Amino acid sequence: MNPYDVIILGGGPAGSNAAARLAQFKRQVLLIDKGIGEGFTGSSARVQNFPGFPEGISGPKLMERFRQSVTAAGAEIKEGAIESMDVAANPFTVTSQGGESFATRAVILATGAAFQGHLVPGERELRGAGVFSDAHLEGALVAGGTVVVIGKTQEACKEALLLARSANRVYLIVPSSKLDVPEGLVRQLQDKKIEIIFSASLKQVNGTDKVTSVTVLAAGTEKEIQADGVFSYTHDWQTVSAYLKDRVQMTEKGIVMVDDDMATSVKGIFACGDIICGRPQLPAISAAQGILAALSVEKYLGTLS
Ligand SMILES: Cc1cc2nc3c(=O)[nH]c(=O)nc-3n(C[C@H](O)[C@H](O)[C@H](O)COP(=O)(O)OP(=O)(O)OC[C@H]3O[C@@H](n4cnc5c(N)ncnc54)[C@H](O)[C@@H]3O)c2cc1C
Numbered sequence: 160m161n162p163y164d165v166i167i168l169g170g171g172p173a174g175s176n177a178a179a180r181l182a183q184f185k186r187q188v189l190l191i192d193k194g195i196g197e198g199f200t201g202s203s204a205r206v207q208n209f210p211g212f213p214e215g216i217s218g219p220k221l222m223e224r225f226r227q228s229v230t231a232a233g234a235e236i237k238e239g240a241i242e243s244m245d246v247a248a249n250p251f252t253v254t255s256q257g258g259e260s261f262a263t264r265a266v267i268l269a270t271g272a273a274f275q276g277h278l279v280p281g282e283r284e285l286r287g288a289g290v291f292s293d294a295h296l297e298g299a300l301v302a303g304g305t306v307v308v309i310g311k312t313q314e315a316c317k318e319a320l321l322l323a324r325s326a327n328r329v330y331l332i333v334p335s336s337k338l339d340v341p342e343g344l345v346r347q348l349q350d351k352k353i354e355i356i357f358s359a360s361l362k363q364v365n366g367t368d369k370v371t372s373v374t375v376l377a378a379g380t381e382k383e384i385q386a387d388g389v390f391s392y393t394h395d396w397q398t399v400s401a402y403l404k405d406r407v408q409m410t411e412k413g414i415v416m417v418d419d420d421m422a423t424s425v426k427g428i429f430a431c432g433d434i435i436c437g438r439p440q441l442p443a444i445s446a447a448q449g450i451l452a453a454l455s456v457e458k459y460l461g462t463l464s
Pocket of ligand 1: 166168169170171175191192193194195196197198199200201203205206215239240241242259269270271272273274286287290292293339396399402408431432433434438439440441442445
């Protein structure tokens with residue numbers, strides 16, 4: 160059987176937009192995806208800040224729209240998880256968990272990133288609907304409201320200060336008895352809008368379709384704080400890249416290294432979305448990276464006989 164022109168691994172905003180664009184170029188495209196609900200955007204209650212959706216849109220609905228573009232453009236979609244890749248020679252071989260193998264002349268890696276460890280109840284369910292990861296990206300969505308920041312690092316403190324510029328009130332929940340930061344930063348936090356609660360932890364995020372409060376355990380007592388948004392800086396996260404087994408150049412955190420054309424260290428393999436990013440980014444940025452990767456793959460395929 161002839162190899163595909165390109166196989167795209169992961170169908171989130173990055174992979175779906177890459178697949179749609181390459182299928183529009185009339186390339187033979189296979190998109191392999193574990194399932195919409197397995198990705199960051201597909202499992203987000205709400206996606207805000209996506210261009211063209213001033214009210215926001217639910218993560219699964221946004222993903223369904225991307226999927227419609229993929230099928231309308233003529234790409235093939237297979238539901239399943241990738242287990243491994245053989246990139247020693249072109250055509251490359253991609254093998255799914257069920258043992259099915261596919262040959263391809265190019266690959267786009269777009270399997271995203273995921274939080275490691277425990278999330279409290281409500282944290283996953285209300286992601287994007289008040290549960291956020293980055294004040295620079297999403298702080299404006301809670302301007303004028305009450306915000307809870309969880310963490311003890313410089314990053315958490317700086318994000319609390321940034322949020323205090325637009326929010327009415329900021330609670331900084333510190334999961335230890337002191338802050339792990341320089342004295343100058345501690346002084347800056349002495350702002351009347353900011354209340355620091357030491358030796359405390361987040362127990363639950365409350366709300367049905369958006370965050371309304373958080374439950375915090377402080378000094379052995381549970382306390383409910385009314386809130387419009389919660390930003391946690393206590394979670395570690397990693398790219399979804401175990402199947403790569405270091406076959407392309409990656410950092411220790413599993414971040415795939417790419418050049419300006421989204422090309423990895425292996426000719427013919429490209430990457431886009433959260434798998435190439437060192438910190439949280441927006442679905443719109445991942446989608447745009449998918450389009451850039453598609454353009455690069457199209458140019459690359461044009462160089463093959
Ligand atoms: C730590 C972190 C926090 C974030 N927080 C927010 C936030 O609060 N709000 C917000 O709007 N954005 C947030 N983002 C950004 C946003 O979610 C992403 O930019 C966007 O979803 C990334 O798109 P993607 O296509 O790269 O990955 P994803 O949307 O995660 O999609 C990856 C796809 O790959 C598939 N997949 C995974 N493994 C396999 C496999 N082995 N085989 C086949 N398919 C597979 C999944 O099923 C999924 O469909 C955050 C990102 C990170 C890294």
